[in-house]
Amino acid sequence: MGVKLSAMTTATTNNGPTRGPADHDVRDQIVTAATAHFRLYGYEKTTVSDLAKAIGFSKAYIYKFFESKQAIGEQICATCLLEIETDVRAAVDGAEGAPEKLRRLFKTIVASSMRLFFEDRKLFDIASSAASERWDSAQRYELRIQGVLTDILRLGRDNEDFERKTPLDETVSAIYLVLRPYLNPLLLQYSFDSVDHAPAQLSSLVLRSLSR
């Protein structure tokens, strides 16, 4: 109870958006415990009371740090999506020329999404809630991936690798529709059969559509 009250005081006296290191540790502790709990029992089925019991904090104490279960989920989801985005950017940056960058985008986003959502990290449950309820973290991620795609297309047009007749925004939108089933966890769960060959086949089709 002493810990709880002192932390509550800290949270109350420190009104800025950046909180002190002590609060930071508690937030991390909650996020770590919640990640483990969600992986075991699922995000949808877990309540803040369940989390509080599992961590050994009171529900009110958790609410001092996160306004809702979704706020905890948002943080876990944002971290997961940032990890995929980092993989994608590294793969794209490491490739020479727009066509190869586009191939890497397709290949890496599928491999990294599979790993984070279904294999090593098993964050499917939380990522699918984020996708179906349109959480900020998921929407911002989609916009950033569209940004990566736009940059590749601009580079390809500047270097005369890609055609320029089609309006850029239409090309981005259409290619994003082709990519979407492999980055959105709700669709990816039904595409396991094609994750091995889809990135190569689809990026080849897209590259043919971009040829001058």
Added chain:
Amino acid sequence: MGVKLSAMTTATTNNGPTRGPADHDVRDQIVTAATAHFRLYGYEKTTVSDLAKAIGFSKAYIYKFFESKQAIGEQICATCLLEIETDVRAAVDGAEGAPEKLRRLFKTIVASSMRLFFEDRKLFDIASSAASERWDSAQRYELRIQGVLTDILRLGRDNEDFERKTPLDETVSAIYLVLRPYLNPLLLQYSFDSVDHAPAQLSSLVLRSLSR
């Protein structure tokens, strides 16, 4: 009980795959009642006992006509998928030239699938079971749609509308991957936001990929 016994006798004495009109009527009656019941209560949640009670037949009597709930579901699903396929073939046949036929394939399969799975007929529950459990009806439907696509590509290659460098089977496979999120009910349920613009944008992208 009299009706039941006489029908059982008919079923027993008539061993051929084609059954008499009386049996046919009973089968139709079961399928009609099951369709209504599945739409109200869902395919997964309904048992053959529920159906039997709703129709006023015994469970054993229903099993004389269908070996399982899935066998009833298969018939409903096959009829639904045939209706989509008929719409698609009519639209494709009514168009001049391979490029326009391809546009019609995309447009009609999305519109017809939306209507059959989610709007007028609300057969999503049964079609999604068929897709996730890989029922024969769903697999054969996918092959037939790939056949329609192959015919359009062959026509376009013969008429020199489409390039011929890419192996035909690779082109079919890649375009089918682009189309799949809009014909498979499991994926289509998460694509409502794009059903208005996706057919036009994706068929334009695919046509650019096929240009010579």
